[in-house]
Amino acid sequence: MLTIDDDTAYTKAATAVKAARALVITAGAGMGVDSGLPDFRGDKGFWQAYPAYETLGINFVEMATPRHFSEDPTFGWGFYGHRANMYREAIPHVGFAILLDWIHRFELPWFVVTSNVDGQFQKAGFDEQRIVEVHGSVHHLQCQNPCEPEIWPNEELFDIEPATMRSQQVPTCIHCGDVARPNILMFNDWSFVPGRSNAQQRRFDHFIANCPKPLAVVELGAGSAVPTIRWTSEMLGQKHAATVIRINPREPQIPAPHISIENNGAIALAGINKALLSSK
Numbered sequence: 001m002l003t004i005d006d007d008t009a010y011t012k013a014a015t016a017v018k019a020a021r022a023l024v025i026t027a028g029a030g031m032g033v034d035s036g037l038p039d040f041r042g043d044k045g046f047w048q049a050y051p052a053y054e055t056l057g058i059n060f061v062e063m064a065t066p067r068h069f070s071e072d073p074t075f076g077w078g079f080y081g082h083r084a085n086m087y088r089e090a091i092p093h094v095g096f097a098i099l100l101d102w103i104h105r106f107e108l109p110w111f112v113v114t115s116n117v118d119g120q121f122q123k124a125g126f127d128e129q130r131i132v133e134v135h136g137s138v139h140h141l142q143c144q145n146p147c148e149p150e151i152w153p154n155e156e157l158f159d160i161e162p163a164t165m166r167s168q169q170v171p172t173c174i175h176c177g178d179v180a181r182p183n184i185l186m187f188n189d190w191s192f193v194p195g196r197s198n199a200q201q202r203r204f205d206h207f208i209a210n211c212p213k214p215l216a217v218v219e220l221g222a223g224s225a226v227p228t229i230r231w232t233s234e235m236l237g238q239k240h241a242a243t244v245i246r247i248n249p250r251e252p253q254i255p256a257p258h259i260s261i262e263n264n265g266a267i268a269l270a271g272i273n274k275a276l277l278s279s280k
């Protein structure tokens with residue numbers, strides 16, 4: 001593990017950030033860990049965050065399915081209502097502010113691409129118009145059918161019974177009154193309404209086609225089990241000659257000329273920031 005004073009990787013990353021004329025931030029669940037949010041790394045990680053599901057013998061993939069909303073909505077909303085509550089209460093860690101500071105200080109055009117559904121970038125002050133939530137958002141709802149391709153804000157408050165992981169509240173569709181579900185792309189999901197994510201993706205594609213180069217990509221806490229975010233960073237490296245700074249305490253590997261930082265997100269960003277300040 002790198003400490004904040006281990007210079008080499010931080011200096012290289014600082015050089016890449018300074019040379020960049022545009023910045024893309026890519027983030028997986030590990031970006032939330034330093035704000036006290038769980039990642040779901042493997043069954044063990046998931047059960048550590050949700051011991052009740054270990055007792056019930058259910059893993060993340062089995063829980064993250066739209067089936068529960070049609071077959072057993074109070075159970076489906078137990079998981080997602082709990083997460084909506086938790087993400088609403090979380091306070092984004094200092095790393096978010098460091099990234100915003102670089103954007104302002106170096107006047108960098110920027111975009112965020114995340115598989116997180118937790119809305120933490122918006123909460124930290126990042127402009128909603130410059131964020132792609134590739135797997136959707138727990139803070140948005142859709143009809144479980146869906147009767148209409150509409151997506152609306154999730155303003156429901158959830159009371160969850162911890163032992164059974166059932167929610168007392170089940171949001172309903174604003175059109176047909178059927179059960180509403182989070183606008184999140186789940187496993188075996190044929191009813192996800194993609195309108196919001198697609199519009200975000202179109203804005204990102206336009207940004208990439210038109211942004212000044214060179215481009216730096218700062219990737220934080222993206223796992224290899226669902227590698228969407230890692231692939232996005234690597235694609236930007238290959239197709240757009242971006243330098244990727246991959247920050248991850250357990251799986252930071254990426255071939256040179258990209259930069260691998262084996263540390264937690266908040267510490268690594270502070271380390272790069274320190275190198276940036278001392279290189280003035």
Ligand SMILES: NC(=O)c1ccc[n+]([C@@H]2O[C@H](COP(=O)([O-])OP(=O)(O)OC[C@H]3O[C@@H](n4cnc5c(N)ncnc54)[C@H](O)[C@@H]3O)[C@@H](O)[C@H]2O)c1
Pocket residue numbers: 027028029030031032033034037038039040041042115116117118135220221222223224225226247248249250251263264265266
């Ligand atoms: N907060 C959220 O919205 C959230 C949370 C869990 C899972 N999910 C969903 O589940 C899927 C999980 O994939 P994933 O790759 O995002 O998560 P993952 O749980 O599979 O992997 C998390 C990654 O973060 C790294 N990590 C752990 N602690 C870290 C820290 N302090 N700083 C930086 N990195 C750290 C781990 O080594 C791992 O590589 C995604 O599709 C996502 O939509 C979302």
Ligand SMILES: [Zn+2]
Pocket residue numbers: 143144145146147148173174175176177178
């Ligand atoms: Zn409906």
